[in-house]
Structure formats: C-alpha cells, structure tokens
Amino acid sequence: MTIDLPLIWAGLIAVAVLMYVILDGFDLGIGILFPAIRKPAHRDVMVNTVAPFWDGNETWLVLGGGGLFAVFPLAYSLLMTAFYVPLIVMLLALIFRGVAFEFRFRDPRHTRLWDFSFMAGSIVATFAQGVVLGGFIGGIETAGRAYTGGWYDWLTPFSLLTGLALVAGYGLLGACWLIMKTEGELQARAFHLAWPFFGAVLVAVAGVSLWTPLLHAEIAARWFTWPNIAILSPVPLLVAALALALARALRRRYEYQPFLIALGMFALSYIGLGISLFPSIVPPSVTIWDAAAPPVSQGFLLIGALVLLPVILGYTGYVYWIFRGKNRDGEGYHEH
Helix, strand or coil: CCCCHHHHHHHHHHHHHHHHHHHHHHHHHHHHHHHHCCCHHHHHHHHHHHCCCHHHHCHHHHHHHHHHHHHCHHHHHHHHHHCHHHHHHHHHHHHHHHHHHHHHHHCHHHHHHHHHHHHHHHHHHHHHHHHHHHHHHHCCCEECCEECCCCCCCCCHHHHHHHHHHHHHHHHHHHHHHHHHCCHHHHHHHHHHHHHHHHHHHHHHHHHHHHHHHHCHHHHHHHHCCCHHHHHCHHHHHHHHHHHHHHHHHHCCCCCHHHHHHHHHHHHHHHHHHHHHCCEEECCCEEHHHHCCCHHHHHHHHHHHHHHHHHHHHHHHHHHHHCCCCCCCCCCCCCC
C-alpha cells in the first residue's frame, strides 16, 4: 500500500492551524474585549486568565507555518508573496501584543499605553488573519510556479468581511472563555458581551457561506449538486444546532458549555472550509500534490513531527490542567 505523504502532511498542517485558531483565538479575543471592560482590576483578571497559555498557544502557528515551509515549499512561496503585507502587519501586531502582555504588570506607570498596545495588537492581528483567509478563499493568481497577482490583490470586499468575521468570532471565544474562568461582576459582563458577538458571528457565517460559492463555480458545484448536497448537509445543520445550543447555554447562564460549543462552531466552520477548497493548497489551481516537497524530505520530516506532536499536546494539556479553575481579583500568574 502506497502512503500518500502529501495528504498526511496536509492533514497535520490543517490540524495545527485549527489548534492555533481555537487556542490563540480566545486569548486574542480577550484583547478584543478590552475596550468594553474599563475597570483596571477586571482587566488584570482578564489578562491573568490567559497569561499561562498565550505563548504556548502560538506554538501551533509556528508548527503550521514551519510545516508549510518544509513540506509544501511552493505553496509557502506563493502564499507569502501574495499575503506579504497582511502577514507582516499580523506579526508586528502580535509582537506589540506580546510585549504589552509582560510590561503592563512590570511598568504600572504606563499601564494605559500597554493596555492600548494589547488591545490594538489583538484586534489588528485578528483582522489581518481574517483578511488573509478571505484572500486565500478568493484565490491567488499563479502561472507555473510564480505568483502573478498584484501587491494588494488580497484587499477585496470579501476579505474585509472575513476580517470582521474573525474579529467577531475571536471576540465570542474570548467572552465565553471569561464566562468559564471568572465570576461575579466580570463574568456577568462577559455574559452580556457574548450576545452581540454571537449575533455578529451568525451574520458573518451566513454571509461568508453564501458568498464563497459565488467566488468559484467549483465550490458551488461541490455543495449544491446531488448527491453532495445530501452528503455534506450535516455540516451546516450541525453548525445551526450548535448555534441554538449556544443561545440556550447563554440564556441559562451555563459556565462551561458556551466555550465548548463555540469551539465546536469554529471547528465545523473550519471543516466546511476544508470541504470547499480540498485538494487545493493555493486556490484555485495548486493542489497539495503539486506543491509537495520530494517524498524523502516528507518522510524524514514526518518522523520528527510524530515525535514532536505528542510532546506539544502533552505540555499543552498539562498547562491547561495546572491552571484550571477560576481567576479572581488579586490572584494570577503574574505578580504585581
């Protein structure tokens, strides 16, 4: 039996990207919520809920990007060229945000500046990620092994919509995380904030889902022709069911279910995106097999990945277990 190494690697990178989205998504969401939370003590608690996790969460971004570079070098070259501007903006925003994470506790005289850096870095990084997603779905102009598009082809109405959609989605994850990790006045505020972000996510998911098939006839045919429409219908139906479950959980003031349900909505939306684009790794014309490195390189790197992945999963799970439970005023990972 022949092992399809490009398919295995595509699955591993897809999982790494999903892990980044759902893990780093909620801590970026904390920064997105900052403008709506004014009390310094509440902001301290918000940061402390994610302080033990945020840098580890970004490991998945490094794994996804590094895997793409090593195993699909053609795709890496095309995507980095096409999205150079928003990716640089994203990285700069993450740098400012990371610095603010540490300095807001160590430099109390400039807390307002660090709070702004944390908030702006979170919003800008999230929006840039969403713009890249929209540009990726919209397609990249290539000829042979070269990018032939323009410097700002990524900037379209659709990519702006996906940018705003991701801000809403991460904001919802952040609110649901605070519901799970806090109590009292801050938790009540998080319940209140979850509703508008939830509504924005529903509108965004509907808009992106309807707009995406209009961008590519192949995607429309994949979703709306028989028997595919019957085979794939569980995905949008499950998203709708989870949306109803999330509304119920928020209304009944459940503490843990909202975050888990929101993660499920993200995962299903991601699966739907994969269904739409597979097997393209640079839509619409470059497949995972077109972009793959030589089999010897893929096999060698796969051995390393199979050793590394359990380690990453192990320490990630351990950290989340150690820092489980509620965060309260005056308690946290950082010391004042």
